Amino acid sequence: MIAPPLIELESLSFSYTGSQSPVLDRINLTLQHQQQLGLIGPNGCGKTTLFHCIMGLLKPQSGSIRFKGNEISEVEDFFTLRKEIGMLFQDADDQLFSPTVIEDVAFGPLNLGARPKAALEVAHKTLTDLGLDHLEDRVTHHLSGGEKKLVSLATILSMQPRALFLDEPTNNLDPETRERLIDIIARLGLGFIIISHDYDFLAATCVDLAGMEAGRIVPADHSALHTHHHVHPHGTHPHKHGDH
């Protein structure tokens, strides 16, 4: 028997109250275990809303979300989903609220019921794996933008998720941190959906690519052709687009 996909969306629609046009318009999407999917699309096309609906932060008006084959709609159902899918927010300042880095990374494991000692160990291990253990006792709001992004990834990985949702992870990152992030994602070997309009980043990290336009999922090549406007001021590594 084939295991059901990790996430299956069927005809998912969402619109904000008082708004005429839906943000998500009858979305059908499947994410298999270990699948590495990139979602590309212009600002305001509903990418973040899609994540929030799947994670249970927003309630879709119609359609269904299936997690490992079971339909989920109640708050308790989402708890099990949130344990297995870690979501990285666009703005790292939203994610890091604890005074020190180690406390923030241990926050998730503590909520999942780990004893303080075990939570501390898993937090320490996660930071060490990412090469961030030197930041452990730093105050979160004194970190640089790149450090904040990597630490907020650590706060999610410490919960040992099966898959990741990354919302515009390369926004405001310097090239060096961006490369480091690509490296980390490749090493993790987890399934994920990455939302981005950084085409090159998606090409470097994802196996599959889909586009999003005006609340609908569209085939990637179509969308990519329309959104691929980047230039290469530092063209050190020659590459072809789309051959991943």
Next chain:
Amino acid sequence: MNFETFSTTSSFIQRLDARIKLLSSLALIIVISVCRTFPTASAGLTVAIVLVLTAKLEPWLVFRRLMLVNGFVLFLWFTLPLTYPGETAFNLGPLGISREGIALAALISIKTNAAVLVLISLIATSSVAALGQALVQLKMPIKLCLLLLFSYRYIFVIHQEYLRLVRAARLRCFKAGTNMHTYRTTGYLFGMTLVKSHHRAHRVRQAMVLRGFQGQFRSLCESQLGKNEVGFSLLILTVVAALITVEIISRFQS
């Protein structure tokens, strides 16, 4: 902005458990603030100075903070000797300076400085995070503790957001003046900062919920009270008892 000037210097007092420091400063400040005689107030000030010395704080920074408070105390010196009823000590032109007024202003000055020094040496030497955690452990209302911790975490972010708006206004040649345009713009700036903070709070909550937050903070440090804490508590208890004795004796004598 930096609120934690004193919490980084390593000293015996800085390393003490924040709960003990909170309770000790509470006890000392209560005695200092209700005392009415000079011997007690002066003894309290001496204790406070000893505490500040033990905490090995930068004297210049402590002095600067004290000056801030003494700015308010100065107002008492302008008003109390002139207005307090009592025997005239001397005349300043047509104005009579009251002896009791001077005594009262002096007493308040000593008490204020003593209380502030106790706060600087015992409270300011803990990080805000440690204080928040200590308040939770002392069974203070959890909502207020969270309010303290989150205000501290996000005040920097909100301040930066505010500065970004101010910069954006300046870059478009905004100059503050005494006119309707300035008032309106300032209103917009504050309003926008408020709206942004509200949205930020919403997103922070979402991020916390996704990581399994259910309204209860689980502490990472299972802090225990060691020998130092017990010793320090006993010392402070003795000092408080001594101060009370001094106060009772001096009240009987006067």
